[in-house]
Amino acid sequence: MIKKRIPYPKDLSADSIFSIIEMYFAGRYKTSKISDTRVSVRRLYKYHTANSREVAHKRMSFSDSGYFLIQKDSITFGISLGKQLLFWLTLLVFGVLITWKVWNASFLLSFFLITTPISVIWIIGILELKDFIDYEMMQIEKRLVDKAKRL
Numbered sequence: 741m742i743k744k745r746i747p748y749p750k751d752l753s754a755d756s757i758f759s760i761i762e763m764y765f766a767g768r769y770k771t772s773k774i775s776d777t778r779v780s781v782r783r784l785y786k787y788h789t790a791n792s793r794e795v796a797h798k799r800m801s802f803s804d805s806g807y808f809l810i811q812k813d814s815i816t817f818g819i820s821l822g823k824q825l826l827f828w829l830t831l832l833v834f835g836v837l838i839t840w841k842v843w844n845a846s847f848l849l850s851f852f853l854i855t856t857p858i859s860v861i862w863i864i865g866i867l868e869l870k871d872f873i874d875y876e877m878m879q880i881e882k883r884l885v886d887k888a889k890r891l
Contacts, residue, residue: 741820746877749885758771783805
């Protein structure tokens with residue numbers, strides 16, 4: 741789980757904060773209000789089918805889904821990496837088993853052949869996710885401060 745916090749503007753209500761978040765993510769992400777203090781954010785993937793209907797497909801990527809949580813002193817944006825971790829660990833186990841048992845490579849060679857690229861991909865994905873979260877929270881914080889100044 742990766743989280744980033746920004747200060748809660750005292751002049752704004754939770755509903756106005758959520759409406760600012762929804763307007764910011766419109767068209768790119770689908771926002772769903774889960775409770776009075778929590779909003780879910782999911783990435784929209786749109787593909788045109790043969791008969792020209794738009795269908796949204798969900799894919800697993802590092803910035804696929806997250807949530808905003810309003811607490812009394814901060815707004816938290818978090819992204820759960822449970823699905824991604826499960827996928828990559830399953831890929832790691834099957835890759836090691838295939839290279840070790842099917843191709844008769846040593847266990848250490850099999851382990852390093854599979855874990856090295858997966859570790860590099862995972863680290864690059866985490867760094868990109870951190871940059872994504874920092875940028876998005878900076879933009880939302882600017883919008884919240886602008887809205888609070890106007891009130």
